[in-house]
Amino acid sequence: MTAEKHTIGQLSRATGCKIPTIRYYERIGMLPEPDRTAGNTRLYSLNDFSRLSFIRCCSELGFSQAAIRELLNLSDRPNASCEAVTQIAQTHLDDINQRVDRLGSMKAELEQMVASCRGGRVAQCRIIERLAEQVSEPVLCVGS
Numbered sequence: 001m002t003a004e005k006h007t008i009g010q011l012s013r014a015t016g017c018k019i020p021t022i023r024y025y026e027r028i029g030m031l032p033e034p035d036r037t038a039g040n041t042r043l044y045s046l047n048d049f050s051r052l053s054f055i056r057c058c059s060e061l062g063f064s065q066a067a068i069r070e071l072l073n074l075s076d077r078p079n080a081s082c083e084a085v086t087q088i089a090q091t092h093l094d095d096i097n098q099r100v101d102r103l104g105s106m107k108a109e110l111e112q113m114v115a116s117c118r119g120g121r122v123a124q125c126r127i128i129e130r131l132a133e134q135v136s137e138p139v140l141c142v143g144s
Contacts, residue, residue: 005035005043015052022052028065030055030072063092 012019025031031051034042054075058068067088074085116126 005045006049008034008042008044011044011049011052014049015056017052017056025052025055030065030069061092062096063088067092 006014008019008022011017012022022031026033031048034044034048037043051072054072055068058071063071070088071085074080074082074088113127113130116130118124118126122128
């Protein structure tokens with residue numbers, strides 16, 4: 001995108017962000033209200049493109065909207081310390097690591113279930129038996 005103003009469709013194509021999502025980000029205040037033509041067409045600047053790209057990147061990394069808002073607020077203060085940014089990223093990384101651990105446990109449990117299956121009929125299915133055991137003894141369930 002160049003320095004001139006662009007329509008919402010052009011912004012959408014340039015960022016890969018759907019038009020309703022761009023409007024949503026405006027409505028919730030993550031993107032500023034854009035300039036408008038006399039015909040009420042939204043016009044976006046390079047700064048809007050950069051901000052939307054930043055939001056999209058944060059979203060794709062799994063940051064919550066609250067964290068993205070805070071990161072946007074911090075990015076608007078370029079001379080401030082980045083300690084708060086680091087803390088937000090570290091907290092998110094810790095959360096991801098916890099989810100990866102839970103997924104690893106789930107994977108191992110499912111691998112054991114699949115390996116224990118000997119085929120045959122559902123009435124003798126070892127996977128169904130193990131799942132039923134998990135229901136009757138919830139403390140064994142992964143993630144409980």
